[in-house]
Amino acid sequence: MSTIIENLRQFWYFTGFANATWQNFAMIFIGIVFITIAIKKGWEPLLLVPIGFGMIIGNIPMFPGLNIGVYEDGSVLNTLYQGVKQGWYPPLIFLGIGAMTDFSALISQPRLLLIGAAAQTGIFGAYLLALLLGFDPNQAGAIGIIGGADGPTAIFLSSKLAPDLMGAIAVSAYSYMALVPVIQRPIMLALTTKKERLIRMPVPRVVSQKEKIIFPVVGFLLTAFIVPSGLPLLGMLFFGNLLKESGVTRRLAETARGPLIDVVTTLIGLTVGASTQADKFLTGNSLKIFLLGLLSFVIATTVGVLFVKFWNLFLKGDRKINPLIGNAGVSAVPDSARVSEIVGREFDPNNHLLMHAMGPNVAGVIGSAVAAGILLGFLG
Amino acid sequence: MRNSRIFILSILSLLASVTLGAQNLTDLLIGEVLVENTCGMEDDFGQRNGWIEIFNTSSGTVKFGGCYLSDDKSDLKKYHIPTSDLAAKLGPRQSIVFHASGNASQGTFYTNFKLHRGSTVYLVSNDGRTVIDQVEIPADLPADCSVVRIPTGIKGMDFVTEINQKPTPGSYNGDVDAKTKSQIMKETDPHGWVLTLIAVMVVFTALIILAFIFGWIGNFNKRQASPKEAKVKKTRKGKKEGQTGEMTPEIAAAISMALSQEFGGEVYAAIALALDDYLGGGVHDAESFVITINPTPGSTWADKAQNFRQLPR
Numbered sequence: 001m002s003t004i005i006e007n008l009r010q011f012w013y014f015t016g017f018a019n020a021t022w023q024n025f026a027m028i029f030i031g032i033v034f035i036t037i038a039i040k041k042g043w044e045p046l047l048l049v050p051i052g053f054g055m056i057i058g059n060i061p062m063f064p065g066l067n068i069g070v071y072e073d074g075s076v077l078n079t080l081y082q083g084v085k086q087g088w089y090p091p092l093i094f095l096g097i098g099a100m101t102d103f104s105a106l107i108s109q110p111r112l113l114l115i116g117a118a119a120q121t122g123i124f125g126a127y128l129l130a131l132l133l134g135f136d137p138n139q140a141g142a143i144g145i146i147g148g149a150d151g152p153t154a155i156f157l158s159s160k161l162a163p164d165l166m167g168a169i170a171v172s173a174y175s176y177m178a179l180v181p182v183i184q185r186p187i188m189l190a191l192t193t194k195k196e197r198l199i200r201m202p203v204p205r206v207v208s209q210k211e212k213i214i215f216p217v218v219g220f221l222l223t224a225f226i227v228p229s230g231l232p233l234l235g236m237l238f239f240g241n242l243l244k245e246s247g248v249t250r251r252l253a254e255t256a257r258g259p260l261i262d263v264v265t266t267l268i269g270l271t272v273g274a275s276t277q278a279d280k281f282l283t284g285n286s287l288k289i290f291l292l293g294l295l296s297f298v299i300a301t302t303v304g305v306l307f308v309k310f311w312n313l314f315l316k317g318d319r320k321i322n323p324l325i326g327n328a329g330v331s332a333v334p335d336s337a338r339v340s341e342i343v344g345r346e347f348d349p350n351n352h353l354l355m356h357a358m359g360p361n362v363a364g365v366i367g368s369a370v371a372a373g374i375l376l377g378f379l380g
Numbered sequence: 381m382r383n384s385r386i387f388i389l390s391i392l393s394l395l396a397s398v399t400l401g402a403q404n405l406t407d408l409l410i411g412e413v414l415v416e417n418t419c420g421m422e423d424d425f426g427q428r429n430g431w432i433e434i435f436n437t438s439s440g441t442v443k444f445g446g447c448y449l450s451d452d453k454s455d456l457k458k459y460h461i462p463t464s465d466l467a468a469k470l471g472p473r474q475s476i477v478f479h480a481s482g483n484a485s486q487g488t489f490y491t492n493f494k495l496h497r498g499s500t501v502y503l504v505s506n507d508g509r510t511v512i513d514q515v516e517i518p519a520d521l522p523a524d525c526s527v528v529r530i531p532t533g534i535k536g537m538d539f540v541t542e543i544n545q546k547p548t549p550g551s552y553n554g555d556v557d558a559k560t561k562s563q564i565m566k567e568t569d570p571h572g573w574v575l576t577l578i579a580v581m582v583v584f585t586a587l588i589i590l591a592f593i594f595g596w597i598g599n600f601n602k603r604q605a606s607p608k609e610a611k612v613k614k615t616r617k618g619k620k621e622g623q624t625g626e627m628t629p630e631i632a633a634a635i636s637m638a639l640s641q642e643f644g645g646e647v648y649a650a651i652a653l654a655l656d657d658y659l660g661g662g663v664h665d666a667e668s669f670v671i672t673i674n675p676t677p678g679s680t681w682a683d684k685a686q687n688f689r690q691l692p693r
Contacts (some may be wrong), residue, residue: 044490067474067507071443073405073509085404109655117587124576131572138562161562163440164472208601211594218593226586234642363587370586379562 031055054273090152096261098240116363118307119329122300124149147296150367230373331364411435446506
C-alpha cells in the first residue's frame with residue numbers, strides 16, 4: 001500500500017499542477033485570449049493561433065529533466081526552435097514572400113524605390129532612441145529593426161544581435177504591423193493637405209516578362225554586393241521572385257508561396273509562442289522595446305510622407321506623387337499599401353492608389369533587408 | 381474593429397513584456413578547472429577548494445538549474461544543480477564558479493565531490509544523459525594551476541585548452557582587451573549618429589542605383605515597343621487617357637492584350653479582371669496579385685482531370 005502511495009506521490013510531483021505558478025496561468029490565459037480573438041474576430045488568425053497555442057505549450061508547468069521543454073536539448077520543441085534560434089525560418093519565409101510578390105508596380109515606376117528607402121529611417125530613429133535609453137548598440141540595432149515592419153527580418157536580426165530580446169521584439173513587430181491602419185492614418189492626415197490627397201498619378205505602364213525576370217537577378221546582385229551580410233534574406237527574397245517570374249519553375253514557386261511558407265509560418269508562430277516564458281513577466285526593458293517599436297513606426301510613416309512632399313517640390317504636372325503613398329514605404333506588405341488606398345478613396349472615391357503604393361511597399365521589404373544587413377555587419 | 385485592435389494592442393503590450401528566458405544548454409561550457417587550491421580563491425566559508433568554472437558562450441541567458449556535474453562517467457548524475465535556485469542562470473558571455481568542496485549542503489554552488497588529477501569533469505544536461513561538455517584534468521597538473529579553455533575568437537567562440545599558472549575563476553578567460561563589434565561601436569559611436577548616417581546613405585545608394593537601372597531598362601523596353609502604344613491617345617472629351625487613374629474599358633482591353641502577349645493562356649483571367657474592375661467590382665480575391673483562373677493550354681481531350689467524375693453516370 002505504501003508503495004502505491006509513494007508512487008502516486010511521485011507521479012503528482014511530475015504533473016503540471018504540482019509545478020504550476022500563477023505566472024504560468026497568466027500566460028496560458030493570454031494564449032487563450034489570442035486564439036479566441038483570432039477565431040471570433042478573424043483577426044490575424046495565421047499569426048495569432050500558432051503564437052497563442054505556442055504560448056500555452058511553452059507555459060505548461062513541467063518537471064525539469066523530462067526533455068520536452070523548448071529549451072531542453074534534443075526535445076522535439078527544441079529541435080523546432082532551432083529554426084528561430086539559428087535564424088533559418090525567416091529566410092524561408094522570405095523565399096515564399098518573393099514567390100508571391102509581384103514587383104511590377106515597382107519596376108514600372110522605379111523612382112518609388114526612394115520612398116521605401118526614406119521610410120527606413122524609422123529603423124535608425126529607433127536605434128538612436130534605444131541608445132539614448134541605455135541599450136547596448138547590438139540591442140539597439142535589434143530593437144530598431146522593428147521599424148522595418150517586417151516580422152521575419154526582426155526575428156532574424158534579433159536572433160543574431162540580441163537573443164534575449166527576441167520575444168519582445170518579435171511580438172512588438174507583429175503587433176504594430178497589424179496595427180498599421182490605426183497608427184498610420186492620423187499621421188497621413190496630419191501631414192497632408194486636401195489638395196495633396198487629391199493628386200492623381202498616371203496609370204503605371206505594363207511591365208514585360210523580360211523585365212520581371214531581370215529584376216530579381218539584378219536586384220540581388222546589386223544589393224548583395226553592397227550589403228553581403230543581408231545575403232540570407234535578400235538571396236531568398238529574390239530567388240523566390242525568380243521562381244515566380246521565370247515561368248519555367250511554376251511548381252517550385254507554388255510550393256514556396258504555398259505549402260512551404262505555410263509550414264514555416266506555423267512553426268515560427270508556434271515556437272516563438274512557446275519560447276515566451278512566464279518567469280520574466282513585465283520587465284522594464286520589454287516595455288521600453290514596445291514604446292520604441294511604436295515610435296519607429298511613427299518615424300517611418302512621418303518621414304515617408306514628408307519625403308514625398310519634399311520631392312513634389314521638384315516635380316511638375318502629372319509627375320507629382322500623392323503623399324498618401326509615403327506611408328507604404330514601411331513594408332508591412334500589403335497592409336500599409338491598403339491604408340494608402342483607403343485614405344485616398346476617402347477624399348476621392350475614384351482615385352485608386354493601391355498599385356502606386358505597392359511600389360514603395362515592396363521597396364520597403366528590400367530596404368529593410370538591406371538595413372538589417374548593415375546592422376548585422378556593424379554590430380554582429 | 382478599432383476597439384478590438386486597441387484591445388489587442390494592450391494584450392500584446394503585456395505579451396511584449398515577456399522576454400526569452402533562456403537559450404540552449406549546449407551554449408554552456410566548462411571554462412576552467414582547478415584541482416589543488418593552496419593560495420587562490422576562498423569560498424564563502426573561508427576555505428580553499430578546487431573549483432569548476434562554467435561559461436556561457438551565447439549572447440542570450442542560459443538557465444542551468446536541473447543540470448548535473450560529475451567526475452565519474454559511470455555516474456553522470458553525481459551532483460544535481462538545484463532547479464529551485466533562481467541564481468542558477470548565466471547571462472551572455474558570463475561565467476560562474478562551483479566549489480568542489482565535497483559538501484553539497486553548503487549551497488547550490490558547492491558540489492558533493494572533490495576534484496582529482498587524472499579525472500574528467502562532466503557537465504551534463506538536465507536529462508542526466510547528454511554530456512554538454514567535458515574537460516580532462518592532466519595527472520601532472522601542478523597545484524594552483526588550472527586547465528583553462530581560452531576563446532580564440534569573439535564571434536565564433538572557438539576554444540583552445542591550456543594550462544594556466546594564473547587562474548581566473550569567474551572572469552573571462554580570453555583577451556580582456558578583445559571587444560565585440562557592439563562594444564567597439566559603443567566607444568567609437570556612443571550616440572549612434574555615425575552608424576545612422578552610413579546606414580541611411582547605403583540604403584539610399586543601393587535603392588537609387590536599382591531605380592536608375594530599372595528606369596533605364598524600362599525606357600529601353602518602351603523604345604522597343606510599338607510607337608502607337610507609346611503615344612498618348614486623346615479621348616473624345618479631350619482628356620488625356622491614362623492620366624486620370626480611372627480604369628476605362630480601353631485601358632482594361634489594352635492590359636488584357638498586353639497580358640495575352642506576355643502570358644498566353646492567362647488572357648481570360650486578365651479580361652475577367654479588367655471587366656470586373658470596369659464594372660466596379662474591384663476585389664477579385666482575398667489576396668492581391670493572385671489570379672485564380674488557371675488556364676488550360678491546348679486541347680483538353682487527354683486531360684486526366686476531365687476523366688474523373690464525382691459521381692458515375
